[in-house]
Amino acid sequence: MKFLPRILGLTFLTLTLTNCSRELSSEKIASRLEPSIVKISSRNKPGHITGFFVSGETDVCTVLTTANFVKTEGKKILQTNDEKVWDITSVKIFPG
Numbered sequence: 570m571k572f573l574p575r576i577l578g579l580t581f582l583t584l585t586l587t588n589c590s591r592e593l594s595s596e597k598i599a600s601r602l603e604p605s606i607v608k609i610s611s612r613n614k615p616g617h618i619t620g621f622f623v624s625g626e627t628d629v630c631t632v633l634t635t636a637n638f639v640k641t642e643g644k645k646i647l648q649t650n651d652e653k654v655w656d657i658t659s660v661k662i663f664p665g
Contacts, residue, residue: 607649621634
């Protein structure tokens with residue numbers, strides 16, 4: 570009887586994940602994700618990193634990326650998939 574909650578939990582998890590079994594081609598996955606991927610670069614340092622849009626505050630574009638590049642000094646810019654370039658006005662680094 571003490572295993573009943575685990576069994577019910579696994580059954581629920583199995584039932585909710587069955588819709589994930591549809592196979593998608595790598596091209597289909599890429600076409601769905603590509604609009605959310607961005608390139609972040611520095612105006613005074615060579616190279617760039619990538620990130621992607623995530624849900625955040627209303628009227629604020631929030632991008633998730635690694636902290637190593639954005640910690641460096643200098644002005645950062647963001648380039649979207651449609652080639653538009655935006656100045657990055659604020660960087661927040663989460664503890665980790």
